[in-house]
Amino acid sequence: MCGTCGCDRTDESALETGAGAATRMLRLELDVLARNDEAARENRAWLAARRTAAVNLMSSPGSGKTTLLEHTIPGLTGAVECAVIEGDQETRLDAERIRASGAPAVQVNTGTGCHLDAASVGRALRELDPPPGPGRLDPHRGAVDPHRGSVDPHRGSVVLIENVGNLVCPGLFDLGETARVVLTSVTEGEDKPTKYPHMYRAADLILLTKVDLLPWLAFDGDQFTDAVRQVNPSVRVLAVSANDGAGLSDWFSWLRALATAA
Ligand SMILES: Nc1nc2c(ncn2[C@@H]2O[C@H](COP(=O)(O)OP(=O)(O)OP(=O)(O)O)[C@@H](O)[C@H]2O)c(=O)[nH]1
Numbered sequence: 001m002c003g004t005c006g007c008d009r010t011d012e013s014a015l016e017t018g019a020g021a022a023t024r025m026l027r028l029e030l031d032v033l034a035r036n037d038e039a040a041r042e043n044r045a046w047l048a049a050r051r052t053a054a055v056n057l058m059s060s061p062g063s064g065k066t067t068l069l070e071h072t073i074p075g076l077t078g079a080v081e082c083a084v085i086e087g088d089q090e091t092r093l094d095a096e097r098i099r100a101s102g103a104p105a106v107q108v109n110t111g112t113g114c115h116l117d118a119a120s121v122g123r124a125l126r127e128l129d130p131p132p133g134p135g136r137l138d139p140h141r142g143a144v145d146p147h148r149g150s151v152d153p154h155r156g157s158v159v160l161i162e163n164v165g166n167l168v169c170p171g172l173f174d175l176g177e178t179a180r181v182v183l184t185s186v187t188e189g190e191d192k193p194t195k196y197p198h199m200y201r202a203a204d205l206i207l208l209t210k211v212d213l214l215p216w217l218a219f220d221g222d223q224f225t226d227a228v229r230q231v232n233p234s235v236r237v238l239a240v241s242a243n244d245g246a247g248l249s250d251w252f253s254w255l256r257a258l259a260t261a262a
């Protein structure tokens with residue numbers, strides 16, 4: 001259950017009104033976030049012990065997260081070892097795409113949940129950690145997943161976490177990540193940073209994606225940067241295109257620096 005936004009709450013308490021219900025709701029939200037913060041601290045310690053960086057990629061559905069990762073994995077080969085945690089409500093499609101591009105991946109399906117939380121990421125990190133071997137139990141589906149790879153984290157490695165496509169709730173949940181990257185595609189409009197300020201305020205890097213489409217759109221890049229600056233004055237904005245490769249070398253350099261500092 002998402003105790004913060006209540007978007008998938010189906011129990012009767014959701015129908016209660018008045019001060020008592022509001023107090024119970026607030027207590028529930030604080031409990032959920034406190035438990036999440038504790039799990040995030042554990043993830044941070046686990047990653048630090050392995051000198052591994054973790055990047056939490058957040059955006060609306062379809063902004064190009066998985067496509068960017070499909071280009072990032074081969075782009076970092078030999079420089080940074082990558083593993084991926086994929087968050088979606090349903091399907092294993094994105095994890096399969098990642099494995100096809102050469103990195104181990106664990107798919108986390110959140111069901112009705114609209115974001116990843118630190119506990120599910122912690123389980124996925126431990127799944128990525130053990131040595132290779134087919135036939136281990138997949139804790140997320142209770143099924144054997146013979147295609148899952150493994151990673152041996154060491155200095156210069158990074159776990160890329162693709163959060164569930166959503167510009168609201170993922171920003172509220174610390175996963176224990178080293179850095180937060182928010183993607184916005186040029187088809188989404190210049191106003192997203194001011195409409196969803198919490199997500200952009202917490203970002204360490206903003207990627208403006210699909211810039212190969214700019215010749216066909218009325219998207220104003222300066223207006224977008226101004227909107228970013230209103231909520232996060234110092235964050236770096238990188239324009240990228242997975243289709244034609246624009247900006248990807250800067251993105252790879254940013255990831256290399258993060259992994260080296262871990
Ligand atoms: N023109 C163009 N299209 C792109 C680019 N990157 C991704 N796309 C397209 O955008 C669509 C969505 O891409 P995905 O990478 O699946 O997006 P996502 O953010 O992972 O989507 P969810 O996981 O569903 O949230 C696909 O049709 C991609 O081919 C790009 O750089 N340029």
Ligand SMILES: [Mg+2]
Nearest residue numbers: 065066094162
């Ligand atoms: Mg995806």
